Amino acid sequence: MKSRQTTRARLDWRDLIVEALAGLFARPGRALLTVLGAVLGIASLVATLGVAHTAGNQIISSFNELSATSVVVTTDRGFFGDNAPRVALPWDSETRLSRLNGVVAAGSMADVNIAGDLTSSVPLNDPLGQTEFQVPMVAASPGLYPAVRGNLRTGRWFDQGHSERADRVAVLGIGAAQRLNITRVGQQPVVFVGDLSFVVIGILDDVLRQADLLNSVIVPEGTARELYDLESPTTIQIDTEVGAAALIAAQAAIAVSPNDPALVRVQSPPSPESLQTQVESDVNALFLVLGAVSLLVGAIGIANVTLVSVLERVGEIGLRRALGAGRRHIAYQFLLESTGIGLFGGVIGASAGVLVVVAVSASNDWTPVLDARVPLGAPLLGAVVGLLAGLYPAWRASRLEPVESLRASGA
Amino acid sequence: MNNSAAPLMELERVGRVFGDGEAAVHALTDATLRVHRGDYVSIMGPSGSGKSTLLNIMALLDRQTSGTYRFDGVDAQSLPEGRRTGLRAHRIGFVFQAFHLLAHRSVTENVAMSMLYNRMPRSSRRTLALEALERVGLSHRADFLPTKLSGGERQRVAIARAIAPHPTVLLCDEPTGNLDQVTGRSILDLFEELRASGLTVVVVTHDPRVGLQADRILEVEDGRVEMLPQSNRRVPSER
Incomplete structure (x- = not known):
């Protein structure tokens, strides 16, 4: 016991990750469905960028040096x-x-x-x-x-x-x-x-x-x-x-x-650059909007599910607060859970998007061309989307009073 | 533990009012009491008498609206939220009527959770958790999920969770409320053992059988705390 009373509560980041993962795996079915929203958004973005880039590259390759x-x-x-x-x-x-x-x-x-x-x-x-x-x-x-x-x-x-x-x-x-x-x-x-x-x-x-x-x-x-x-x-x-x-x-x-x-x-x-840019922007404008919309829908899905999860786990939140978790620890945990969903969705979505690009290219006898930053950045984008989607639920969770949380979920 | 003569928890004319104006509810008025180290105190009273409010204030989960509360000599009202949280993590163990175990985590993980927020090295957490499980007699259930356990076993897991980080005081809110008599009895025996090992135990209950087990009995009625006169230390063999 010594004089530990002055010590503030703290939480190791590894423990935070373990807790967040455990929270996700507690309801794997729901987590997967939520991930699906992020997957669709990210996949359509990656596929859009990839197909546009591939198509644009087809045009430039017909304008060869000769x-x-x-x-x-x-x-x-x-x-x-x-x-x-x-x-x-x-x-x-x-x-x-x-x-x-x-x-x-x-x-x-x-x-x-x-x-x-x-x-x-x-x-x-x-x-x-x-x-x-x-x-x-x-x-x-x-x-x-x-x-x-x-x-x-x-x-x-x-x-x-x-x-x-x-x-x-x-x-x-x-x-x-x-x-x-x-x-x-x-x-x-x-x-x-x-x-x-x-x-x-x-x-x-x-x-x-x-x-x-x-x-x-x-x-x-x-x-x-x-x-x-x-x-x-x-x-x-x-x-x-x-x-x-x-x-x-x-x-x-x-x-x-x-x-x-x-x-x-x-x-x-004809100037190949102008043609390529034109084609890319045509394809992009159309599908990027689609991708952004599905990503938004995915983000709303993540926010929704995380919020439901917070309300469902009021008792757990109360318990953690009683065991010495600070408000920020609760917020971090839910933020990390939603970020994890977004990241996971981003990884799956990037893979799916790349597959779509390859499939479209194969069916058109094109050479698939993809900016390496797109599939690499997609998981990051997914994580950011998950993080943003989790802000409100995490804030709600951190505002819960331990006494009321414990009482609300009692018996 | 610089001065063991000073009370561990000292409440002076502590009051708690919920809401304000006409709708104000005086859950607690003028509660004055002291709990010393090694005490086994029960707080009794009918439901709605304010005993849970009193326990929540003592547990630093809630703040009083009047009076002073000193925990180990420190005025709790003046502590920032972070410090109060730290005290909960390091010094106070909780046992709830509803157990509050996480259904999808193993017994050991549930017990180790009480050390998640208090700077306990990751490596020693499992050791301490298993140690606590042994003290409550549940070593053989270490890898079970709580859903596979009986009510009494679940409460034992909850107690193991509370005592694993070696807190100074164990606060219990109707610990036997969800248990049958025999099981409840075994939980009370466990409290007795813990007290014997030096832990301070405070039990809130409306059940006289539980309350009479303690060294001291505090009666809460209509928000007022009354100390029953005797300190009738019961002989263990009487059980």
């Missing part, structure tokens, strides 16, 4: 613009555009009118096989090769010199080369387009843009001007640095057509 760095300038008159005046793209477009900051490569091209001339390789007298084909011809500038991210199977691409001298050289797209049965350029094979012969200097294996090139005979612009009276390029392909597409799109029209920039058409990729 299309995000491509700007195309054409003189197309557009669908309804048949009568609009047409400007000619200048021959030095490539040079003009290359000077713009943010342009990695630029190249111009144009379909060449070969008036139905057929293309053949070295005449071979094969009475059974077809030796002449209709192959489109494209005139290209030297810079087109990097601008379309081309890849040569063999040989080389022509340069500015070929174009200026109007050399009769050609690069074959892989499709055209196969039809003409040309696989090597080491011995300078020749193709005939109508009566004109061209030395094949390279075979184009692959392009990432302007895939028509793969089935064409590609000649230097200078050559096409001299032999076929080509008037001007019709398409300019620009490869920009990542993030520069929007800027280049605005500048390209002025660069190639300073007098009438409005008459050229510039195709640039």
